[in-house]
Amino acid sequence: MNKIEFNTKVVQEVGSLNNYARYFTRDPENASDLVQDTMLKAFSYYNKFKEGTNLQAWLYTILKNTFINYYRRKVKTNAIILKTETISSSDLYKSSLLNGAEGKFVMKDIEYALSKLSEEYYYPFTMYYEGYKYHEIAEQFQIPIGTVKTRIHVARQQLKKKLKPYAKGK
Numbered sequence: 634m635n636k637i638e639f640n641t642k643v644v645q646e647v648g649s650l651n652n653y654a655r656y657f658t659r660d661p662e663n664a665s666d667l668v669q670d671t672m673l674k675a676f677s678y679y680n681k682f683k684e685g686t687n688l689q690a691w692l693y694t695i696l697k698n699t700f701i702n703y704y705r706r707k708v709k710t711n712a713i714i715l716k717t718e719t720i721s722s723s724d725l726y727k728s729s730l731l732n733g734a735e736g737k738f739v740m741k742d743i744e745y746a747l748s749k750l751s752e753e754y755y756y757p758f759t760m761y762y763e764g765y766k767y768h769e770i771a772e773q774f775q776i777p778i779g780t781v782k783t784r785i786h787v788a789r790q791q792l793k794k795k796l797k798p799y800a801k802g803k
Contacts, residue, residue: 657700671696746795758788
């Protein structure tokens with residue numbers, strides 16, 4: 634099956650994927666996002682699909698794993714928030730400043746720092762923060778998992794240096 638036929642068959646499964654996604658998310662908007670992520674991954678991993686196998690089951694597996702990965706990140710984020718000590722009104726005021734006009738400058742600085750990363754660090758780093766697992770990134774670039782971890786680590790270190798003024802207490 635060529636890529637056009639594959640893409641056509643994947644698009645035909647959108648309705649059933651939406652129903653399956655609603656089962657997990659219980660929210661139409663989140664379900665739609667989940668389906669979009671699933672389709673992007675399916676298109677990206679077209680070469681991993683074995684012709685003759687059940688396409689719908691393959692897509693359901695991608696959807697389910699994408700949801701699980703999202704849920705894990707959400708739980709981890711909530712755990713970090715719960716560990717935070719009490720928030721004072723001055724902290725909230727500082728946060729609101731950052732969320733306003735100052736936030737635009739922060740975003741520009743982050744975008745600039747990301748643009749200064751070389752491609753070998755930029756792509757694994759951004760894919761990791763988009764929710765891809767180490768092994769998925771390794772497969773995408775056909776490099777060992779250890780190399781992926783190293784590149785993400787180096788990217789973090791470079792970004793920390795460039796964004797040091799925004800570090801808490803510095």
